Amino acid sequence: xxxxxxxxxxxxxxxxxxxxxxxxxxxxxxxxxxxxxxxxxxxxxxxxxxxxxxxxxxxxxxxxxxxxxxxxxxxxxxxxxxxxxxxxxxxxxxxxxxxxxxxxxxxxxxxxxxxxxxxxxxxxxxxxxxxxxxxxxxxxxxxxxxxxxxxxxxxxxxxxxxxxxxxxxxxxxxxxxxxxxxxxxx
Amino acid sequence: xxxxxxxxxxxxxxxxxxxxxxxxxxxxxxxxxxxxxxxxxxxxxxxxxxxxxxxxxxxxxxxxxxxxxxxxxxxxxxxxxxxxxxxxxxxxxxxxxxxxxxxxxxxxxxxxxxxxxxxxxxxxxxxxxxxxxxxxxxxxxxxxxxxxxxxxxxxxxxxxxxxxxxxxxxxxxxxxxxxxxxxxxxxxxxxxxxxxxxxxxxxxxxxxxxxxxxxxxxxxxxxxxxxxxxxxxxxxxxxxxxxxxxxxxxxxxxxxxxxxxxxxxxxxxxxxxxxxxxxxxxxxxxxxxxxxxxxxxxxxxxxx
Numbered sequence: 001x002x003x004x005x006x007x008x009x010x011x012x013x014x015x016x017x018x019x020x021x022x023x024x025x026x027x028x029x030x031x032x033x034x035x036x037x038x039x040x041x042x043x044x045x046x047x048x049x050x051x052x053x054x055x056x057x058x059x060x061x062x063x064x065x066x067x068x069x070x071x072x073x074x075x076x077x078x079x080x081x082x083x084x085x086x087x088x089x090x091x092x093x094x095x096x097x098x099x100x101x102x103x104x105x106x107x108x109x110x111x112x113x114x115x116x117x118x119x120x121x122x123x124x125x126x127x128x129x130x131x132x133x134x135x136x137x138x139x140x141x142x143x144x145x146x147x148x149x150x151x152x153x154x155x156x157x158x159x160x161x162x163x164x165x166x167x168x169x170x171x172x173x174x175x176x177x178x179x180x181x182x183x184x185x186x
Numbered sequence: 187x188x189x190x191x192x193x194x195x196x197x198x199x200x201x202x203x204x205x206x207x208x209x210x211x212x213x214x215x216x217x218x219x220x221x222x223x224x225x226x227x228x229x230x231x232x233x234x235x236x237x238x239x240x241x242x243x244x245x246x247x248x249x250x251x252x253x254x255x256x257x258x259x260x261x262x263x264x265x266x267x268x269x270x271x272x273x274x275x276x277x278x279x280x281x282x283x284x285x286x287x288x289x290x291x292x293x294x295x296x297x298x299x300x301x302x303x304x305x306x307x308x309x310x311x312x313x314x315x316x317x318x319x320x321x322x323x324x325x326x327x328x329x330x331x332x333x334x335x336x337x338x339x340x341x342x343x344x345x346x347x348x349x350x351x352x353x354x355x356x357x358x359x360x361x362x363x364x365x366x367x368x369x370x371x372x373x374x375x376x377x378x379x380x381x382x383x384x385x386x387x388x389x390x391x392x393x394x395x396x397x398x399x400x401x402x403x404x405x406x407x408x409x410x411x412x413x414x415x416x417x418x419x420x421x422x423x424x425x426x427x428x429x430x431x432x433x434x435x436x437x438x439x440x441x442x443x444x445x446x447x448x449x450x451x452x453x454x455x456x457x458x459x460x461x462x463x464x465x466x467x468x469x470x471x472x473x474x475x476x477x478x479x480x481x482x483x484x485x486x487x488x489x490x
Contacts, residue, residue, distance in 0.1 A: 032282070039279055120268065126322075127272035134280035137426075142282075 022155050026164055029146040033167055036139035037085075040170070043131045044079075044092060050128060051076050051099070054121045058102060061112035065105055072098045089170055096129060140169040193416060194338050201343045204409065208350040208402060212238050215357045215398060218391055222364040238353040245349050250301045250309055253455070257299075259289035259311040266290070270317055273326050274310060277333045280424045286310050286336060290317070295443035299455035300332040300341055308336040315443060320434060327430035328438075330421035331457055338420060340413045344455060347406045354402050358395040365391050404469055410454045411474050418483055428487035432480050439476045 055069050075095045082088035103122060106112050147166045150159035213231045220230020264271040271288060278285045289311035296316040302308035310332045320328065335341055365388050422428045438458045445460040453459055454472035
């Protein structure tokens, strides 16, 4: 009788230790997802800061692309004002597309392409676009790992009870938007 | 990503295993020195391990700054090379590791390397020649390769291996000298004793002192070549652009310049071997040949 009690106690202890292990790994994975998201956030903010400068510089050389400038400015404020990520992401995707057209258009203005200030802004913008794309890639990887971790057995026995809900990845509607901005100005 | 995490874990385990193996070898060599010096075998072991320990301590604390200054690398900030800085920052985001320090080497030759002890204490360095001759896509590929060495803990492994090779070479040197002096001393003190048994032992010790460094170097190089492949693969995993890396490797192999600051001691760190770029695959090369590297990258590209 005594022996059985010890065995039961031992098994219980093992179960508790295993539970703690699962819990800690879930906490770590969730923290990575949060960290991945905040990286995206940092880069999106950086892009908001770059846009007015870039638009001003291009305007000085290519005044009659007014429609494009207005679209970019409108998208920027709309994305900036959006409350939730679900609302913001489609706008951010559109903004990426519009900025890509802006850089494409600027290819037609040799004076603009000779402007040092523009070249520096262009590098900063394409780097920020890359950083957004890479941050998204990293974020999606962490989300995938997290979603698997909360769903596999036996983790799923405790994950939902502790409020670990699956997260959604940042997907792109248009496949062509998946390509990072890559402009050659050799 | 998950599979790469597994490979990184595998790397860590392999590093520990090799480290223990070489530690045993070092201890064994120490015991041999102890015996030759007329002491007991167990007095030599702690001495050999202490030599390794001191070596390790210095490498751990100053290794990366020593390597960087040996290669005439100078730390830069964003303003000096915005594109380079941005590319490294992009990749640190992609890999989910902290931003390493960025160094520039004023040399026309095309090369790059990474050093440090872990992703939190890492540096990447690139020559001016490489920075100028690559386009953005290729620069990203090269830096992704270097960042992969950081992310895969290859930099730590390279450092540990350098410590072990250094200590073993040193102990073997002592061993060889002790054979010479030891035999002289003994002949004088007891000219009748010893004889055949002693001579056999001397020969074994001599062979050991020659073979041990060779054996260690072969292990070091084999692992180094394997990790070059892995760094290429994880570079492609980060950038999702195999073409950039293939183009960059082609440009690197066409480069006629020789890197001035490079030495034999640091050759395995670079993206391509600074002495032997075209080199064939052999037991003694630090890097796989560029041809087999390109072939493997193209294999990944088609598999995707």
